[in-house]
Amino acid sequence: MKSIIKSSLLLCAGVALFSACDKDLDNNPVLQSPKTFVLNTPAYAAQTIDLKVAESLKFTWSQPEYGFPVAAEYGMQFSTTNTWTKSVDAVVDMDAERGNYAAVGSPTGTASTSVPAADLATAIQKMERYEETTVPATQELYARVYSLVNGDTIYSNPVKMSVAPYYIELSDAPVETWYLVGGNFGDGSWGNSQVVPLLPMEGQEYDKKTGKGVISWTGYLSTAGFKLKKNPENWDAGQVGQGASYGEFLYNDGGSSDIKVPTAGYYTITFDTKNVKLTIAEYTGATPTVYNSMGLPGKHDSWNAAGTPMTAQTTVVENHDWKATVTFNEKSTGADGEGCKFAANGTWDVNWGSEAFPYGVATKGGKNVRNGKGTYTVYFNDITGQYSFVKQ
Numbered sequence: 001m002k003s004i005i006k007s008s009l010l011l012c013a014g015v016a017l018f019s020a021c022d023k024d025l026d027n028n029p030v031l032q033s034p035k036t037f038v039l040n041t042p043a044y045a046a047q048t049i050d051l052k053v054a055e056s057l058k059f060t061w062s063q064p065e066y067g068f069p070v071a072a073e074y075g076m077q078f079s080t081t082n083t084w085t086k087s088v089d090a091v092v093d094m095d096a097e098r099g100n101y102a103a104v105g106s107p108t109g110t111a112s113t114s115v116p117a118a119d120l121a122t123a124i125q126k127m128e129r130y131e132e133t134t135v136p137a138t139q140e141l142y143a144r145v146y147s148l149v150n151g152d153t154i155y156s157n158p159v160k161m162s163v164a165p166y167y168i169e170l171s172d173a174p175v176e177t178w179y180l181v182g183g184n185f186g187d188g189s190w191g192n193s194q195v196v197p198l199l200p201m202e203g204q205e206y207d208k209k210t211g212k213g214v215i216s217w218t219g220y221l222s223t224a225g226f227k228l229k230k231n232p233e234n235w236d237a238g239q240v241g242q243g244a245s246y247g248e249f250l251y252n253d254g255g256s257s258d259i260k261v262p263t264a265g266y267y268t269i270t271f272d273t274k275n276v277k278l279t280i281a282e283y284t285g286a287t288p289t290v291y292n293s294m295g296l297p298g299k300h301d302s303w304n305a306a307g308t309p310m311t312a313q314t315t316v317v318e319n320h321d322w323k324a325t326v327t328f329n330e331k332s333t334g335a336d337g338e339g340c341k342f343a344a345n346g347t348w349d350v351n352w353g354s355e356a357f358p359y360g361v362a363t364k365g366g367k368n369v370r371n372g373k374g375t376y377t378v379y380f381n382d383i384t385g386q387y388s389f390v391k392q
Contacts (some may be wrong), residue, residue, distance in 0.1 A: 031150075032067035039145050039156035048138050050164040051124075054117040061111050061156055064147050073148040075107045076115050080127050082142040082158055088126040092208075094170060102126060125168040132167045139165045169372065173211040174390065175200045175359060176273045178240075179232055180217060182258060183224025188316035195232045196313050196321050197379055198271055199386040202361035212274040218283055218383045220318040221267050225258025228271060228278065240271070240278050249278045266383075288383045291344040294322040296378060298340025298371070299332060306346035310380065320383045325392070327375040332368075339368030342380050342387070352382075358389040 039061045049057065059076060066072075077084070079101040088099030102123035105115040124139060142158040179195035186194020198215040200206065206213035230238035240249055241256025250256035259280070261267060266283035294310040301307035310322035322342075332338040334355045342362060344350040353366035358376075362369065362385040369387070376389040 029068035031070070032065055033152070034064045034066065034154060036154055037064035037147060037156050038062045039143065039159050041159050042161075045159060045161040048162040048164055049117075051117045051121040052164070052166045056114040056116050057120065058114045059112065059143065059145065061145050063111050064154060066149065070149055071109060073107050073109065074111070074113070075103055075146050075148075076105045076113060077101050077103050077144050077146060077155075078120065078123055079142045079144075079158075080124060080139060082160075084144070084155075088123065091126075094126075094172075098127060098129065100127060120163070121165055122168050122170075124163070124165045125170055128165070129170075130165070130167055135165055135167050137164060138162050169374075171358070171391075172206070172208040175206050175213065175215065175388070176211040177230075177388075177390075178215065178238075178271055178273065179229050180226055180269070181229050181232070182226025184219075184221050184226050184317055185314055186316070188224065192232050195229065197388070198228075198269065199379060199381060199384075199388050200359040201270075201386065207274065210274075214270060214272045214274075216268055216270040216384075216386070217321075218268045218381060219266065219314075219320045220264075220288075221261050222264045222317050223260055223262075224316075225260045227256075227258060228269075247280075251276050251278075283383075285383070288320060289350075290318055290320075291350075291382055293345055294380065294382065295343045295346060296324050296326060296340055296380075297343050298368070299338050300326065300328055300340065305343045305348050305351075308340075310342075310378070320381055322380045322382065324378050325375065326378060328371045328373055331373045332371045334368040334370035336368075339370050341366075341368060342382075344382065352380075352385050354385070354387075358391070360387060361385045362387055 039059065042059060081100055083100040086099045088102040091097050091099050104119050104123045105113055141161050141163050143161065144158045145156045146153050177197050179197050181190055181195045185196045196217065198217045201214055201216050204214045228240035229235065235254065238252055240251055241253060242248065242259040243250045243256065246260065246262060266288065268281050268283050270279045295306050296308040296310055297303050297305050308324060308326055310324040312319040313321040313323050342352040350364065352362035352364055353368055354360045354362040355367050355370055357370040357372065371389065375392045377392055378387065378389050380387045
């Protein structure tokens with residue numbers, strides 16, 4: 001009798017155990033695979049939003065039905081045509097191709113975000129490429145949000161709205177500039193204003209988002225010491241100096257020594273800012289001509305060879321670097337009668353030009369340099385013809 005009772009108890013316990021396991025399985029969440037989710041239509045979608053006045057646009061959405069709360073990454077995307085096949089970030093040549101949608105704002109882990117109106121205006125400009133005189137009063141715009149979980153992305157419904165855009169001049173990130181400072185540059189005092197930039201090189205490609213790539217300088221070096229500096233105002237942003245011996249360079253090391261070439265002469269300094277590598281080599285070209293003055297003549301000064309003087313950047317040794325700040329009232333194509341050039345000694349006897357803008361390598365007697373509208377600081381090296389227009 002006792003044996004029968006014990007067996008019955010064991011059977012009941014087993015049934016209870018299996019029942020408990022079934023309940024655990026029933027409550028165990030399984031990640032679902034939703035196809036879409038809902039972006040809420042904001043109240044302001046019923047009116048036209050002036051992007052030049054607005055600070056930001058807020059959006060909210062419902063979380064996708066993943067079956068249980070998950071840590072998803074959300075982000076906003078916008079299109080002027082409700083087409084989502086090519087991001088503006090994938091465009092390589094802005095003159096030859098366009099994207100039809102843009103990601104705007106920062107990713108978030110919550111079901112709401114605010115998108116800066118200025119960033120949205122820039123995105124629209126990248127899609128539509130308005131001319132300054134062709135910006136419409138209103139522009140249709142579609143918004144959607146993506147949700148990213150475990151490498152899988154789904155998209156919400158698009159929401160249509162109306163905005164008032166404005167013209168924005170598009171450009172790639174400026175080429176990252178580093179400066180030479182020390183006994184060979186400026187007045188040799190190592191002062192913040194006594195710096196000479198390395199300039200973009202012909203045939204080089206620069207990261208369109210960061211501006212990193214290969215830059216260089218060619219000129220005369222005495223045996224006085226110098227360094228490379230990323231920010232003329234301080235050393236914290238980055239510097240390059242010398243290690244135990246010439247040719248060994250230290251990067252971002254405040255304890256590095258000054259760089260000193262073994263003999264005075266002409267050198268080319270090349271710095272790869274993307275891979276952080278410096279090289280210094282003797283210049284093997286013809287002995288450079290030293291010019292007394294340099295001008296930046298063009299349509300802006302009625303093509304007066306000496307009308308827009310450039311300042312010599314170095315006085316302590318032989319100078320081949322020039323600088324000027326100039327304002328162009330209109331954009332130029334570089335065609336006949338437009339654009340600008342570099343001219344030596346106040347005459348047209350020796351002049352340089354190239355169609356490239358905002359940087360390039362000018363050749364003697366070359367074509368007019370195109371220019372944009374606005375105020376620019378212009379740098380020019382008369383040995384290599386390298387130049388750069390930096391918008392202010």
